[in-house]
Amino acid sequence: MTRALQVALVGYGLAGRVFHAPLIAAVDGLQLRTVVSSDPGRVHADLPEVAVSDDPHAAFADPAIDLVVLATPNATHASLAIAALRAGRHVVVDKPLAVDLAEADLVLAAAGQAGRVLSVFHNRRWDADFLALRALVEAGTLGTLAEVHSHFDRFRPAVPDRWRERAGAGAGLWLDLGPHLVDQMLQLFGLPDAVQADIGMQRTGAEVDDWFHVVLRFGRLRAVLHAGALVPGAGLRFAVHGTGGSWFKSGLDPQEASLRAGSRPGDPGWGVDPAPGHLLQVHAGGVVETPSPAPTGDWRRYYAGVRTALLDGTPPPVTADEAHAVMRVLQAGIESAATGRVVPLR
Template structure:
């Protein structure tokens, strides 16, 4: 199987932790070049990798087959379009783009080019989310009536970074993860109601959101706050026969930040078991052990897909649906009303 040469645009948290750490440990891939203004930072982790100052220089390299876009959000669409025009396969970090229109432009360009386009919605492979999928499929919760998914933080002081000031705030940062997981479980909603707010003193963009996805006989609540001192609640899932509560976050990101190497039998082990309470036996809750999470599955599936031996791990159509909900949330918050995805297509 021919080795896939990879070029990475950007070496911030995303490029370092979620991309390079896994690319360099995925059979069939080789990280060959990184676009960065800080060569020392890249070479500290990957001394054998070339560092180039400009995207154009990366795209002209014949040894690059796949480009991973981990640049600031507003550059995602432009970098993806340039990579596709150069005949490269493309991975785009979330958010796919800063607007639904730009996301559609990238998908159309990929269709014309015949190259693979995929979006890095890595939290499909969180330990607790994999466990939840199994639990729902088992029928032990009955029909889901309310699904609550939260990414809360305790960051009372706004940081002086572009991420804090991004248009759409945390809805564009954390929202894509929560939306993608909800769509994997339940498909597209019929309507979206969103409230975005700035709650921290001096914050330049929304740092709190509460978004409701409307389904027939079910509601999905997506929530995030950066002023939650107790921020351990991750999922609260209520069904007609039981409730599952999960606290704690998937351990893979903090493990890599702390210097761990992805892989091995215990990689992605989440010790915070979810609590299942049966409606018929509410005084005897059951603790459900988590499956191991594995962000490396995205990359292994991508290798197979590029070689025509498997499906795209996150098809562009899925990412367009995520962006449709993200855009509807922005519109809903601005208009202060529910946006109907059937009557008000965005």
């Protein structure tokens, strides 16, 4: 039997504890060996069998480690990724890859020089609702698309005291939720022709952006990415319109809520969306509601793909080039919002 790949997880806050550690544990062929954290008691309460270190560079230097997973604040992604790559480790970075395109370029260069796999945790490619949308687009069910609206709205009127909400590199909603929404659109349609963005602060006491409305231009198609923190009636996730019909989806993929509640990947009903979309198709007699695709979401597929890439030499489920393309769009959005101009990408 092939030995399990040994994983070092750097960071045991929300991302490391709630998302990465359970997903790594749920994938055969991966073994969490080390967690880098300043709070060993918290780690051992959940994972008594793992080693805990407060020094990421010691974990990078451990010859037993095959894969380093970075679940740290965004501003540290580039420097830690480069250090891990130079130490000879394969690297997974929680999204986004870096805080700007210049940093992203440095990380990709380090991966190329080291000959190691670099991937970014764009896990929402395996959301149930996105898999349904992807099936509709690939089948041509909605005809020629005109509009894709992708929302990730929440109601969080109080500004929490955490790094994502404090002024500084890598903070703000656009670099938090934007990578998810951008990556999904790039998966469906490739790199947009241009980006037009409005990014702002709405909550009292906000130090960083907590609202964005970004339009990606793909020829005649417009993909609208929207997120806000003052939406008490949040419900819409997708609205997609084309010459062949429309598809509407409310509610979020259930996997994040399940993990936060303490469920584990693979538990009964894992990834089953309780609110499938509504599909309206154009027929000769008018617009008729027909059954919507309802696939099961499964974020484990990301780490299963990473495992296969490391063992078989196949491309990882999210390539470094794909993550770099996301960074191009994120930076174009920042530039567009700052200047009020449409920023071309082609």
